[in-house]
Amino acid sequence: MPLISTILRRLVLLVFVVAGVAVVTFTISHLIPGDPAQLIAGDKASAETLAHVRQDLGLDKPVTQQFVIYVRQLLSGDLGQSLRTRRPVAGDIALFLPATLELGITALVMAIMIGVPLGVLSAIYKDGPIDQAARVVSVAGISMPVFWFGLALILLFYVKIPILPGSGRITLGIAAPVRITGFFLVDSLVAGNMKAFWSSLYHLVLPAFVLAFANLGIITRQIRASMLDVLQEDYVRTARANGLSRSAVILRHALPNALIPSVTLLGLAFGDLLYGAVLTETIFAWPGMGSYVVSSIQTLDFPAIMGFTIVASLGYVLINLAVDLTYMMLDPQIRELG
């Protein structure tokens, strides 16, 4: 039962959250100092043009009615038109989203692959040199200004010791793979274009590492804390008392139980990742949503900014829902009774 009721409760919350996002973005759009019609029409527009634009946007109607129109548009997937690119925001986002996802997923995988073993090791050798080093790395990760770290790594590995590319998704001169998913790694593999694959992978290294670094610290700390909890559980002692090997005790008995509470962290990490991606993409000229939104901010392109906010919030909420469900599926007590 708890599984179903939790899902229902989360879906109700989801509706509220989405409504909340709509209210928030709508309010923010109306907070903009100055006249949106003026922004769209330009400074030198005549009074007539302004009135026309205002009518087009429905700005002459009462606020409540405007909100209804806004929600109706959102529900039909219409996020408005970008002032900067003059294209529908939804289309722009669909265009740039895969690049961001490719970067984010690579970074997350990197952070997990380094962070989990590091957390396990520092729990096993608590207070030893590995633990101390891991602690410094995690605090550094949490305290690192992403945008500066990116620049520093470019300076180091692109300028001083030129071994890694410092910008873009693929080497200039190598054609991007034909778009199927928008993920260069996937598309180039599908097309069997290994040259493009290696080039894309090569271009992912620095930005993905920069993005992974902050989450690395959070993951390491979480895994360490829950491993320490689990290692003093009675069932770990049972496993040891029955002569199971050290690796079996750690990998089969302690780690799975330590990972379960850490799963929830992934949802939160996604929020950080999203935000980190905005900065990382700017630094590495990565043609994704982050670069798109920063350019939009710099040109005060509000439809684009709000469209991004809505999509990001929705993605965040859905990912967290998925993560919570995964968490419940992993816990046999909930799974078997649910």
Added chain:
Amino acid sequence: MSEPSGDVLLEISDLSLVFRTSRGPIKALNGVSLNVRAGEIVGIVGESGCGKSVTMMAATRLLPKGSAHITAGGIRLFGNDPMKLSERELQHVRGKLVSTIFQEPMNALNPTRRIGEQIVEIIRRHQRLDAKAATSKAIGLLRDMLISEPERIMQAYPFELSGGMRQRVLIAMAFSCEPKLIIADEPTTALDVTVQALILSLIKHKAASTGTAVVFISHDMAVVSQLCDRLYVLYAGRVAEAGTTASVLAAPAHPYTRALIRCLPGLVAPKQPLEQILGTLPDLLDPPAGCLFKARCREADERCKAVPPLAAIGAARRAACWRRIEETQSA
């Protein structure tokens, strides 16, 4: 009555052990000596914190590496010093030669794995059996524990079982690789009295049929007296008294043993008031000089300012009390 004459499986001699803490060293064990021979059931009795579990966990090296330090004495487990064994050799000893049943069956089983997987894993670790043979062996073990529908239990997760069931699973696990010695650390403390009796008889019969020696740790004199051939009474990290169960119950030599027995309803003559032992265990951070029981002892006198040795006071009987030692010498 003489001591049984089987092989000595475990011999602890004059073991002293401290826990290093931020407040200073806690002297948990002060010269504990005991031995266990093949096939016998030995009880270790004493109130909480007297060093029962610590002694046995030291023997299987399950104490936390950083804080527990052996300061004197030695342990021989199946002829080896467990402190000198490699991690690998130690894993062979644990489970295969000696295994432990812990108290509090609540968390003693991994909550995210099925019962069957956990038993089979241990069986296959120590015996050359394929998955199928190991599974049928595990089912047999569960059946020996009077678990009905063992096949269904094999598929269950720990949270789906009652405390008594989980304890039986743990016992089955401990017997799974036919060890020579089983350490049962208060296996019935968390259970109902009715379940308690069942668990005790299961351990007793399984041990008798396999010839396994059992060290039974308990704070409950009544439980120990039902089960054990011999017993050791521990007080504040020292052995207060040792002997066969029958002789100790018939004529307890140490005032602490007497007090423990007098706390029990049923073991004393009817209508005699039950007693409580006044005071608490001494502070092992800063233990008082002399006999550690003297502050709580009604018979304490001048002699008790010195530490009494654990001396023979009869056939297969030893006690650490000046009064008894002098009586024996004068007799």
Added chain:
Amino acid sequence: MAVDGIGAPRQAVSRFREGRLWYRVKGSPLTLVGAAIALVVLFVIIAAPLLAPYPPDKISLSARLAAPSLQHVFGTDEVGRDLFSRVLFGARASCGIAFAIVILSTVIGSIIGCLSGVVGGIVDTAIMRLMDVFLALPALILAMALSAALGPSLFNAMLAVAVVRVPAYVRLARGQTLSLRNRTYVKASRSFGASPAYLLRWHILPNALSPIIVQATLDLGGTILTAAALSFIGLGAQPPTSEWGSMVSSGRNYFLDQWWYITFPGLAILISAMGFNLLGDGLRDMLDPRLGGR
């Protein structure tokens, strides 16, 4: 842990009073490092004009983009301003804004949270559902959108980040309030007819405070980063204000040849964020050793 009531608040306070605090800090050198960094940052904020060798806005076109030297220990920027002086003054904007954000969100959040917990009932439910909605949103993305809408300035960035941080404190303060409300001494006080305001002032707030302070310290590090990041993408401090994030932003055009331009402001962000994170971590471990370090 006191099982209930009467002894609890004094015990919590005495942990800090009876020298145990110092004993525990001494056992954790990283916490000491954090505290030292925090003190240095505070000192620089106050004494920046005394410490800086040049006025932060003094342009000297003859000394443009000069490498670090004895005259300019951190070098100079594209109009010859002394980077060392600008980094010192930058502490005011970068850390000052972080302090302001944390204080603002802590105060507002704690008041709402405590009230919500004390009043209870439908008001409490409504507030908490609203907070659930906010907590389910990506806070920093919202802060970006909000400060873009308000118009790029340091003050607006501060408001935006403070607003999105409030729900976390509401939840924390309410949780504290609820657990304190059921303590025996609060119940006793209420049975003598104490008003909610009295309970809040004398029983709830003082005891709910330490976890809130720890959380605030932990947040300071993250907030320094957020504020700097907003300035970096052009939403926070505007040139020519000395602010670390916007200094890195302008230095970006020169960093390939003039490494020092972005290096020192960036290090200042890293080190000060690290200081507050270490301090907050240490404080949390002291209050609740089960949570963190061990």
